[in-house]
Amino acid sequence: MRNFHVRFLLLLPCTGLLPGSISAHARPAVHRMPETHRTGHHAAVARLHTWQQTETITGEVIDVYGKPLTDVAIRIKSGDAATVTDTEGKFRIRAERGATLVFSLHNYLPLEKTVEQFTPWKVVLQENPHAAENSYHLLNDVQPRQLQVQSSGELRTPELSKTTSNHILGLINGRLAGARIFQGSGEPGNEAFGMQLRGMDPILIVDGNPDRPMMIVNPEEIESVTVLKDALATAMLGIRGANGAVLITTRRGHEGPQRISFTAQSGIQTPVNRFKPLGAYDYARLYNEALANDGKPAAYTQSDLDAWKNKTDPYGHPDVDWWNQIIRERTAFHRFDLTLSGGRKVARYFVNLDYLQQGGMFKSADINKYKTNADYNRYIVRSNVDFGLNRSISASVNLFGRIQTENQPGAQTITTLSNLLFTPNNAYPVINQDGSLGGTNLWTNNLYGQTVHSGYRTQFTRDLNADVNVRINLQDVTPGLWAKATASFFTTFTEQINRSKSFAVYQLIPGKGDATPSYLKFGNDGDMANSTGSTSTNRFLYTEAQLGYTRQYGAHGLNILLNASKDNRITGNQVPQYFLGSAGRIQYNYREKYMLELAMSYSGTNRYPKNKRYGWFPAIGAGWDLAKENFLRADWLNQFKLRATYGTTGDASDAGYYAYLQYYQGGSGYNFGNSATGFSGVREGIQANPQLSWARSNMMNLALDMAFFDRKLSVTIERYHTKMYDLLQTRGDATLVSGLTYPLENLGINRVRGIDITAAWQSQAGSFHYYISGNLSMLKKTVVFNDEVPNRYAWMNRTGQPVNTAFGYLSDGLFQTTEEISNSAKPFGYQPIPGDIKYKDLNNDGKIDQYDMAPIMPGKPQVFYGATFGCSWKNFDVSVLLQGVANRYETVGVVTRWEFQLNGLGQAYEHHLGRWTPENAATATYPRLSIGTNINNHRSSDYWIRNTSYIRLKNVELGYNLPASLLRRVKLATARVFLNGTNLLTFSPFKDADPENIVWGYPIQKVMSAGLTIKF
Known part of the structure; x- marks a missing residue:
């Protein structure tokens, strides 16, 4: 009887009669022990022991x-039991204590958890920042990645969030x-970021609206950044498609419970690197040496x-480290950044609030x-906000606003930094002995005075953008048909308040003998100005209508898109400019193996001019995934796709301001006879070009996409x-004889x-x-044709x-001896001396003149690159970016290039210590010193070309996700602390x-920061 009872219990898990048994689709396999090894009473006891665990x-x-995440695969790592989550993210599975459960879902990082307790689990999966996305953005649409023919690249939120930057270009x-991507400044709010896409300046498109300012986008609100690089990808932009495009798609709400995310981040900024000025002693001795050379x-x-x-006389002989x-x-x-999203089927929302404060690097004083x-x-x-108005009509309303305030000293940041660049350490003391600002008749702008005593200027910028989209599903007309209408308004207004003021400086005049020192005054302590003015006002209105059709006919896929758009732009006080056009695209695929795409x-x-205002811009592309052919099918090969595109696009970026119309402008005045009354005149402006047209580009792109080993390895090569x-261009034979400025013409290649x-x-x-x-x-990038006058020599x-x-x-x-100078060609009107730069006489005529001018840059191709490394282990994650x-x-x-600039008043720097002297002639890295401009050494030459290649440790981030057991107590979904360095x-x-x-200019900054992101 006892044996029967035991055996009955062993059968219950298989029949589903026990309470809490799992559903059929999630039922685990039961491993039975071979009866040949365990029989009778002992086998039954062993089975009972196993069941109890x-x-x-x-x-x-x-x-x-x-x-909740649906269809998450869950399996026991060392067994066959498996299940998946339901539509609410719930799961049930039987496992032994100590077993390892593996959770996996496409586009999420797999997770392994050891069974240590049987209370309800809450498992959080992290998005995989490098998962193979199954879709990507293109103009006016989203397309499955396996159907890609166009040349494009895309970054999603997980990748973007690993880098700290206040500018979108800093993220990518x-x-x-x-x-x-390049950066020319570290000035807060004006980092001078720039971007070239395959050597051209691309157009920026935000949520389908073209040519929006780059700075209006907050990194936290971005879903994806897509670059469109070939003619097929940009053909629908027509006259604005030749330079490529950057698409920014902002995040949208979701159907489900409200999500709240808050990030707080603080950090310290320090200058990356800078030129090192000489101290007063080295400056003075090099100055004497330069005078002796002259x-x-x-x-x-x-x-x-x-x-x-x-350093015995700080006021009479100052040595100021400015x-x-x-x-x-x-x-x-x-x-600080706050994001809220959620909603229901009828309405979904995404709201983002962001505040950024950056401190400037100038010192300030409590007296202000x-x-x-x-x-x-x-x-x-x-x-x-997205609305589902009914079964067929949906709409969205996007609102964006930005308020930014930029402050600077009254003397202005650029002026202060320029004076810092040129002012020697011995020019004047910061503060005289009597407390007044130091200065001289040559240096009347005390640098400390410019930062503290010159008042201030404030610039306010206000941006507003509003988009309205209405989409109609025309499924009742024919399956797959839809229509969409868009209207977008953007305006920006910039105002500057000037509250600057002047200040006086004083020069010490030492007294002779026991006489009291005196001071000479230069300038005046003026009242603070109070003026305001608008420096920029822009208004853009973009409207678009689209008609689309997407349908699958068995193995044949078809996607058609037609659109018409108008972009009306008012910049400052200019007459409005508009871009008007219509476009279409047809995409066809057979079994996702063969792809054909046309765009126009x-x-x-x-x-x-009216007769040259519009043009056609066609493109075509094809793709073939050989990995889906039987002759190349293999388990380890996931993709082997060939792509080719060709098309013509336009570039209207240099259209000018109605340059096809002749206009007149004010001329110099004149008098009649001996009359003292002058009369104003007019004269012709730049000569008009009635044949003016846009530039064109014929673009070809060949590509190979490969993926191996279940897409663990992916490679894309494009030529x-x-x-x-x-x-x-202006014609090379243009002359000033006519008195007119020649126009730009469509000449160059x-x-x-x-x-x-x-x-x-x-x-x-x-x-x-x-x-x-x-x-x-x-x-x-090579010049194929440049309209230039015939040159005497090919190198010109x-x-x-x-x-x-x-x-x-x-x-x-560098010239080393007078004998070498006498046996060499010399510039006209200048007699070199040892230590001067020696130039090549290319035409061997015994003199250095314009016929010896040649390219001074190495003609090597541009090379730019980046590498990303990252890993995660349990709750820790690390990412590293090299660029x-x-x-x-x-x-x-x-x-x-120059020592003692400003006609001999300027600064000298550490690299000038390597100047030529008779003692170090063999190792000199700089010509002999001179005062002011040296017409031989300071002319344009390859001597002043520098290799500015670099590699940066651009970004490192270390993150830690707080344990779920701790977060449950405070009802948080996740909490992540991070350290970031840029x-x-x-x-x-x-x-x-x-x-x-x-x-x-303003130094680029190194940034060290720490932050906390919480989500609930």
Whole structure:
């Protein structure tokens, strides 16, 4: 009887009669022990022991926002039992204590959890930032990734959130092949970011609305950033499609419980690198040396040099480190972001509120009751609401607003930094002995006075954007048919308040003997100005109508899109400009194996003559996924797709302001006879060009997409060739004899060739997940035709050279002896001396003149790249971003090229210590010193070209997700703390300053920050 009772219990799990048994679709397999090994009473006892260790586990699986996840696969790692979550994210499975459960879902990181308790589980899955997305954005639509024919790249929210930046371009820097991002400043609110896409300046499209300002988008509100790189991708833009496009899609609400996310972040900013000025002693001795080289007497005596060297006379012989006097090495920034989303089927919402505060790097003083620093404050609000009006009609309303305030000293940031650049350490003391501001008749703008005593200026910018979209599902007419109408209004207004003031400086006049020192005054302490004015007002209205049809006919897929749009733009006081056009696209695929796509636009703008206002812009593309062919089908090969596109696009960015119309402008006055009364006159302006038209580009793109090993490894290689023609130029034989300025004409031809490579690998080992991805781009832009006068020698031609190549003289080292000088060609009107730059006489005529000018830049292709590494283990995650540029050469700015600028008044820097002298002639890195401009050494030449290639440790982030057991007590879905560093290390052959900021404006900043993100 006892044996019968035991055996009856063992049968219950299989029959589903026990309470809490799982549903049929989630029923686990039961492993039976071979009866040949265990029989009778002992076998029954063993089975009973096993059953007592196995219990039912229940729970739910959610994402980081608390949304239930459906169809999450759950299995026992060492067994066959498995189940999936239902529509509410709930699951039931039987497992032994100590077993490992594996949770997996497409586009989410797998998770392993050990069975330690049988109370209800709450499992949170993290999105996989490098999962193979099954869809991507294109103009006016979203398409399955496997049907991609166009050339594009895309980043989603998980990748964007790993980088800290106040600008969208800072987020994508180094992450997308073909996109080169550069930054020219670190000034708060004015970081001077720029972007080129395959060597061109792309148009920005935000939620389908073209040519919106880049800065209006808050990084936290972005769902995806997509770059469109070939003619097929941009053909529907027509006259504005030649330079590529950047699509920004903002986040939208979801159907379900409300999600709330809050992020608080604070950090410290420090300058990356800067030029190092010389102290007063080194400055003075080099100044005397330069005067001696120029055959002039010394400016400073030995006692002067001793006073600076020993720092015995701080007021009569000052040695001021101006950087440390007016600049703070560390400044703070704070950022707070709140996001709410949710809704029901009838209405869904996404709301984002963001506040950013960045401190400027100027020092301030308590004597002022107002801010004099270069501070920046920004407030952004976005509301995206989607409505389901009925079964067929849906609508959306997007509202965006930005308020930003930029403050700066009354002397202005750029002026203060420029004076910091040129002011020697010995120019004047900061504060005189009597407490007045130091200065001289030559230096009347005390740098400390400019930062603290010059008042302030404040600039206010207000942006507003409103979009309304209505979509009608015409399913009742025919399945797959729909229509959409869009209207978008954007306006921006900028106002500046000027409350600057002047101040006086005083120069110490030492008294002779026992006489009391006196001071000479320069300038006046003026009253604070109080003026205001609008500096920018823009208004854009964009309207669009679309008709679409998507249908699957068995193995045949068809997607058709037609649209008509008008973009009306008012910039400042200009006459409105509009872009008007219609476009269409047809996409066909057979079993997702063969793909064909056609696109076309007919568009134009009113900035061209009526008979040349509109044009056709067609493109075609095809794709073939060989991995779906039987002859290449393999388990390890997931994709092997060939793509090819070709098309013609337009570029109206240089249309000018009604340049096809002749206009007149004010001329100089004149008198009749001896009359003292003058009469104003008019004269012709720039000569009109009635044949003016847009530039065109013929673009070809060849690509190969590969994926291996269940898409753990993916590789994309693209080769492109673009012919740009009808570029606007002034004729090379233009002359001033007529007295008129010649117009721009459609004459030039350029060629762009390049290659983009992207590769990624992601995998896991247990609970350790890792990924590595990289991108590499190479391109070369060449002038095919440039309308220039016939040149005497081939090396003088611009045609055939890389676009924007600088011309000058080719250096041949430095002159070492007078004998070498006498046996060499010399510039007309100048007699070199040892230590001067020696130039090559290219035509061997014995003199250096315009016929010896040639390209001074290496003609190497541009190379830019990025690499991302990341991993996660249990609650920890790490991401690292490297970004770099190779073959980058630039003409260095006036600081590196000239010593003692401003006709001999300016500063000198540490790199001038390497100047030529008879003692270090063999190792000199700089020509001999001179005062002011040296017409030989300071002319344009390759001597001043520097390799500014670099690689940056662009971003590192370390995050930790607080344990779920702790979060349940405070009812939070997730809480993540993170440490982030930006611009941490830079490696470059250019050592004098930051390679991206060689003109030395506001320094680019290194940022160290910490933050907390909570979601509930």
